[in-house]
Amino acid sequence: MVTLAEVAQHAGVSASTVSYVLSGKRSISTTTRQRVEQSIRELGYHPNAGARALASSRSNIIALMIPLRTDMYVPVMMEIAIAVATTARTHGYDVLLLTGEEGPDAVRRVTGSGLADAMILMDVQLDDERLPLLRHTDQPSVLIGLPADTSGLTCVDLDFTATGALCVEHLASLGHRDIAVIGEAPAVYERHTGFAERTLDGLRSRARETGVRLLHRPCEGGYDAMAVTLARILDERPGTTGFVVQNESAVEPLLALLRQQGRAVPEDVSVVAICPEQVAVQASVRLTSVAIPAQEMGRHAVERLMAKLDSRGTDEVVLIEPELTVRASTGPAAH
Amino acid sequence: MVTLAEVAQHAGVSASTVSYVLSGKRSISTTTRQRVEQSIRELGYHPNAGARALASSRSNIIALMIPLRTDMYVPVMMEIAIAVATTARTHGYDVLLLTGEEGPDAVRRVTGSGLADAMILMDVQLDDERLPLLRHTDQPSVLIGLPADTSGLTCVDLDFTATGALCVEHLASLGHRDIAVIGEAPAVYERHTGFAERTLDGLRSRARETGVRLLHRPCEGGYDAMAVTLARILDERPGTTGFVVQNESAVEPLLALLRQQGRAVPEDVSVVAICPEQVAVQASVRLTSVAIPAQEMGRHAVERLMAKLDSRGTDEVVLIEPELTVRASTGPAAH
DNA sequence: ATAGGATGTCGAAGCGCTTCGACAGCGAGT
DNA sequence: ACTCGCTGTCGAAGCGCTTCGACATCCTAT
16 A cells, blocks of 8 residues: 655655645645656555544545435435535545434434534434534534524525425416325325425415415325325315326326326326426326426535535525426316 | 543543453453443543544445446435445444446545445446456455456346246246347446346246247337337237336336237236336236345345455355246236 | 463554644845 | 745644553462
């Protein structure tokens, strides 16, 4: 294993000079720099991460806490994780993957051990037990998702309230008066996941404003659960002509069931999905949808974090504006 | 930040004693140990990761390289990643998330800097450019997936050859004589991803043995691509009664299309899927399938790695035996 | 009674790096 | 000619931990 000292000797300079070449924290003459860089290349030198962390008390690692659960949005989580990892790399950081399993202890461990310089939390509950810790530590953090109380925290998320409003807006403007919302699994609502509730708020308030009737039903993924849910909805509100779906694994089952019942999309009923772009495009009907901008969220979170690490940038909530793309699943309401 | 020295002082012992309490590498009297542990708890001490890594030249971190691409098996990747992370934690290790983006350089960087003690590589190509590096370094590694030449490497994977054979076997035993294979996207075959080709080998050789005709067609995910592919298949081989699907995002489109054409499953045609359990269960028809045991693969990989880190355990290939679960999508061939 | 082996604890030497203060050398301003 | 202030380089201290050899105690076997 090549060390700094060996590089220094090879280049005929002192260790500190090599260090300054590497960090750029002091000016170095061009000739010296080139000589050192040459030696680094020839010897295949890589700075030792542990030594570096010890001496500088910065690990150049950020921790990413992902949910252990896989009952929702798996591809979204994955996409965010990948975006975080690649964006972090462009800033010279690596990413440590933590699962939610350890809960608040993970936060303590990482903060206490100096393993990571900062952290990104995904799948934040409205009243998340990790939040008090984050507020107390001086370690920078960014949440992907919005808790109930965001004071003293930096958060990045899609504006789900606006998303909900946008969906109702679209259907209402097409003349739909009875709209059913097919939501995430009941468990998601039970543990008060922010985005689900905020979407609901947006849906409801815009429904009120536009005088549209709304029926919200949580739904486990899959064909069978969807069949039961749909039957109930049509039983309670036979005149339903618009659907908003916020549950990836209910999308295709819903379309299949509608087809099977002879309800044509978009002639008889309209469907708006809140889902990743790919799902909307690959579905059996190209879906009018509001995309969940996973990459953008991951990227944003890292950028915020870097700003905090450089002590520019303050606590604030970044809400990404939703965009509704009209495709082939929505049309004027039949009357 | 609390240090070892502070704990030592608080407990009235030397720093080395505290260290030995922590590591258990030398015997410590019960009274001393308890006193030290008490101090650790009271002060909320967490060993500094960097210092530890520097002094011991072990970081207690394993690197996990995941594919950057998200054109296949996203949930599987995610599940593996989570299984790796949680299993690693039970061994006192954390997981560093690397994307394939950096390619072989990532291997060099991690090895050279001592950032991680070992690594797990996913999405291994048959002739992966990272392999020579792995063979040369003394850093332990485990591959999830099988390259062409496994000498000097430890690999964990589902036995895809046996998987392919099993699928044909099942359909053949039900009397199907014409089987179509709907595969991954063409790009997956073009970059010679091992599992896809090995599945094909298994399918073909068993087809030969059982005298069954096989037609293999790669397929992009989604409804439209599937429609085109299916039309071609039925054009070339109108008598096809059995399908093997190895492409998550083609499963539901296939079922929808078959339904639409009036081909009942399983009465008219049978479908076997190679996919995660969840997909098979949640599909519109409960699918006979060979499960991709993501968790098991992740767990296995970590266990192997730990064995190598303790210098028990040798290079070897662990192939997980496939299991076919019969559900509602396969039945006797119509004649 | 005494050597000899356990057993438990300590001091000190690093691990490879960053960073601070010191300082040599040089051109510019008086 | 002399001082002043740069610029570029160096030496040394120290980050918080592990680990090795040394050593003091105590118990057991002779």
